[in-house]
Amino acid sequence: MTILEARAAAHAPDASDDDDEFDRTPDRAPGLHAWVEQIAALTEPDRVVWCDGSDRERHELTKVLLDEGKLIRLNGEYRPGSYLARSDPDDVARVESRTFICSASREDAGPTNNWVDPAEMKTELTARLRGAMRGRTLYVVPFSMGPVGGRLSKLGVQLTDSAYVVLSMHIMTRVGAAPRALIESGEPWVKALHSVGCPLVDEAGVRHPDVEWPCNPDKYIAHFPHEREIWSFGSGYGGNALLGKKSFALRIASVIARDEGWLAEHMLLIKLTSPAGRRFHLAAAFPSACGKTNLAMLRSTLPGWSVETLGDDIAWLRQGEDGRLWAINPEAGFFGVAPGTGESTNPNAMQTIWGNTIFTNAALTDDGDVWWEGMTAQPPAHLVDWTGADWTPGLGRPAAHPNARFTVPAAQCPSIADDWEAHDGVPLDAIIFGGRRASNVPLVLEARDWNHGVFLGATIASEQTAAAEGAVGELRRDPFAMLPFCGYNMADYWAHWVSVGRRLGPQAPKIFQVNWFRKGSDGRYLWPGFGDNVRVLAWIAARLEAGNAETGRGAGDASAADGPLGVVPAPGALDVSGLDLAESDLAELFAVDPAAWLAEAELTEEFFAGFGERVPSELHAELAELRARLTRADGGRP
Numbered sequence: 001m002t003i004l005e006a007r008a009a010a011h012a013p014d015a016s017d018d019d020d021e022f023d024r025t026p027d028r029a030p031g032l033h034a035w036v037e038q039i040a041a042l043t044e045p046d047r048v049v050w051c052d053g054s055d056r057e058r059h060e061l062t063k064v065l066l067d068e069g070k071l072i073r074l075n076g077e078y079r080p081g082s083y084l085a086r087s088d089p090d091d092v093a094r095v096e097s098r099t100f101i102c103s104a105s106r107e108d109a110g111p112t113n114n115w116v117d118p119a120e121m122k123t124e125l126t127a128r129l130r131g132a133m134r135g136r137t138l139y140v141v142p143f144s145m146g147p148v149g150g151r152l153s154k155l156g157v158q159l160t161d162s163a164y165v166v167l168s169m170h171i172m173t174r175v176g177a178a179p180r181a182l183i184e185s186g187e188p189w190v191k192a193l194h195s196v197g198c199p200l201v202d203e204a205g206v207r208h209p210d211v212e213w214p215c216n217p218d219k220y221i222a223h224f225p226h227e228r229e230i231w232s233f234g235s236g237y238g239g240n241a242l243l244g245k246k247s248f249a250l251r252i253a254s255v256i257a258r259d260e261g262w263l264a265e266h267m268l269l270i271k272l273t274s275p276a277g278r279r280f281h282l283a284a285a286f287p288s289a290c291g292k293t294n295l296a297m298l299r300s301t302l303p304g305w306s307v308e309t310l311g312d313d314i315a316w317l318r319q320g321e322d323g324r325l326w327a328i329n330p331e332a333g334f335f336g337v338a339p340g341t342g343e344s345t346n347p348n349a350m351q352t353i354w355g356n357t358i359f360t361n362a363a364l365t366d367d368g369d370v371w372w373e374g375m376t377a378q379p380p381a382h383l384v385d386w387t388g389a390d391w392t393p394g395l396g397r398p399a400a401h402p403n404a405r406f407t408v409p410a411a412q413c414p415s416i417a418d419d420w421e422a423h424d425g426v427p428l429d430a431i432i433f434g435g436r437r438a439s440n441v442p443l444v445l446e447a448r449d450w451n452h453g454v455f456l457g458a459t460i461a462s463e464q465t466a467a468a469e470g471a472v473g474e475l476r477r478d479p480f481a482m483l484p485f486c487g488y489n490m491a492d493y494w495a496h497w498v499s500v501g502r503r504l505g506p507q508a509p510k511i512f513q514v515n516w517f518r519k520g521s522d523g524r525y526l527w528p529g530f531g532d533n534v535r536v537l538a539w540i541a542a543r544l545e546a547g548n549a550e551t552g553r554g555a556g557d558a559s560a561a562d563g564p565l566g567v568v569p570a571p572g573a574l575d576v577s578g579l580d581l582a583e584s585d586l587a588e589l590f591a592v593d594p595a596a597w598l599a600e601a602e603l604t605e606e607f608f609a610g611f612g613e614r615v616p617s618e619l620h621a622e623l624a625e626l627r628a629r630l631t632r633a634d635g636g637r638p
């Protein structure tokens, strides 16, 4: 039965007898079948539809959403096959305060996660889910994270009562018969249950009209790492509802990775090619809305250098038979930040979203296209803003929500690498950590060794962005850009990184830290960023070449010098030719104020103390080493 037929049947008088598609599904995966039946009995949807990921399904879901007024069709002349969704104004970003890691003990979740006893959480959520899908359709969405059947790939099934979520899962993951067949053949898989928590029929059996963006003021994004399960209730927003992404590929996968000896990371993945044709694979972890998608799609301003895109948000890293660390992007699409994305900043993203794109919370132009702040230098004279209200420039409020997003297939990206779906992934040469820091953190530095790199990752702080609730601009620790995404105790996660490095030994990727966001005393960004970030990548490549030539690490060739924080470019080693960059700004980009850093070291000590005994001794040793170097740089004052 197709989705439209199922809906028609459900509205026919005697539909209830044969509308359950799953009754006619052969019971080859009793776990899956029984689970779907159990959730259907609990949530009481009008019907259950098994999704196959086909184009036909996509068209039918789109028609349903258009008919229900939940999508607006954009002008096909400008944006073929594309739609705009407007969310509830209270459902626009991830809800970290309502995100839970329900491990067996509070200590396993650690001090950075919200913890609730798993049995208690299931009892509470079961009550919330009772009848939660009344009047709606329960979609069963089998999917693969990573290419279907790939060595590093993993399987999941999302149950959801949102057609918008199914359409988005079509783009962001590999949905369909192939992952379902693997699940039915007995491969392990992750249960991902999602409901917007907004039934259309109340307890008395009275049907209520639907709304443009159903959701519930009470939200739960709950993870059960031991059972490898996700229960998400009350939100339709991407990071809370597209459960393959942050919930599975990071929170649950980080636990699987700990148990299996690999790494699930909040990292973009790129291939960098030098003028001499040398190729480097780099992964970079930046907190939400701190430049991953932009770096992943970088268009080089340095002649001869190029960047190809492999992934823009998540990377799974695993040691290969050759002893090196190999990486895949487990996703199939991009869920990118729209504001700030324009021809001048990210032309590859602008070309990627030429069509077949779902926009959420963008503004609508009078001729049926989308617009957001930063798409063009001048806004159109009139828009309908993300809330559906009329908008004209000068109103003093943005037309698009600051966390407006585009959802688009990765294959449409003009800079996508040929091998982005390679089953074994790509061998990694370097790992980069970064954050949004107006002060203190230099443009780039290189870790002295793996453990120093783990220390750099563990101590990242970044200014809050609109990607999650909270005060934008406030500085917070975001170790490894994983603060909201680590599915277990963050200190254990650091220890896991240390142990992975030990296993990789000399084959480990080199580790770097970058900061595109340093500001001058006048408040302007000191570094041009975007395409010019390739200049930093070129220096990193030079360091990788130097590392290959030498046996050891650290400074020791013409490209680098030793600094208190790490290895930095030697004078002249960073190519800034043709940039309008004052000598004083360049100096400021690398300035290290030992007093400010000693104060930051104090805060790091406090931060580590919050994790107690579980912090690996290697990180305490790195902190001691940092303080010693800073004290020497400060003229030896204690």
Ligand SMILES: Nc1nc2c(ncn2[C@@H]2O[C@H](COP(=O)(O)OP(=O)(O)OP(=O)(O)O)[C@@H](O)[C@H]2O)c(=O)[nH]1
Residues within 6 Å of the ligand: 286, 287, 288, 289, 290, 291, 292, 293, 294, 295, 312, 313, 335, 336, 337, 339, 340, 341, 345, 467, 516, 517, 525, 528, 529, 530, 533
């Ligand atoms: N000044 C400056 N801004 C940048 C740079 N790179 C990205 N940005 C801006 O930072 C914001 C977020 O960039 P994204 O690339 O979407 O960030 P992200 O890390 O992919 O965000 P998530 O998808 O939320 O994880 C956008 O407004 C960008 O325009 C840069 O090099 N310099």
Ligand SMILES: O=C([O-])CC(=O)C(=O)O
Residues within 6 Å of the ligand: 093, 094, 237, 238, 239, 240, 245, 246, 287, 288, 289, 313, 335, 467, 468
């Ligand atoms: O997960 C989301 O909602 C969007 C995203 O990429 C992030 O916040 O890091």
Ligand SMILES: [Mn+2]
Residues within 6 Å of the ligand: 289, 292, 293, 312, 313, 335, 336, 337
């Ligand atoms: Mn992104």
